[in-house]
Amino acid sequence: MSADSDLQKPLPYSPNLPPPDFFDPVVEAYKKDVDMTLIRENLKLTVTERFEKHQKLWEFAQALRAAGQRMREGR
């Protein structure tokens, strides 16, 4: 692809806002703790599989929450 056609590509972001890679020291502080291994694994999945993985995690969290509730109520 030529440099000219690159210039004609629409921007994937709004030119009226700070760019998506805008440097923010607070964000930078968080970045070092982002687990990129989880992200790389997600990127190997299809979008449907990513949603399905999220759904399973959500159901697991709900089951844990319910178990905690039962424990607190002494059941």
Place this chain on the structure above:
Amino acid sequence: MGPNFHEILPLLVSHDVQFIVIGGGAAIVHGAARMTYDVDVVYARNAENLGRLVAALKPYKPYLRGVPLGLPFIWDQRTLQGGLNFTLTTTLGDLDLLADVPGGGMYEQIVPFTVELDAFGVRCLVVTLDMLIQMKRAAGRPKDMETIAELQNILENRRAPEPDF
């Protein structure tokens, strides 16, 4: 109720609703490893689309989330016309219908910054990773700082050249 992407997205598509997936759902699409509790979409405000939204969701008893049960809430086009953003609970799951979002604006303004998403056998629009970051930043919520960090890492990972082994 939690998010139910696998039923809500195909439902909206089957009714030809004009919508864009944003928020946590969009973050999942772009590879983020984050939990979200609802489905967030921006919807078009034209009369035809409001009618389609009403028809699509009516069987699933939409009601305002966090509002005591029994208060009058009529799910019809007039209600949609009279409001902008609706945080709903439905029998399918929680759904946020947003007409105007910080950093993005309204449906028509966001459409240029979307990509087509293929999931659950249907195709719909989702905001680009770049725009999602801009929207999160514009929202200005402290809780989004960590999400922005994750999304920026994904963006950098996407832009990085393939390792040359």
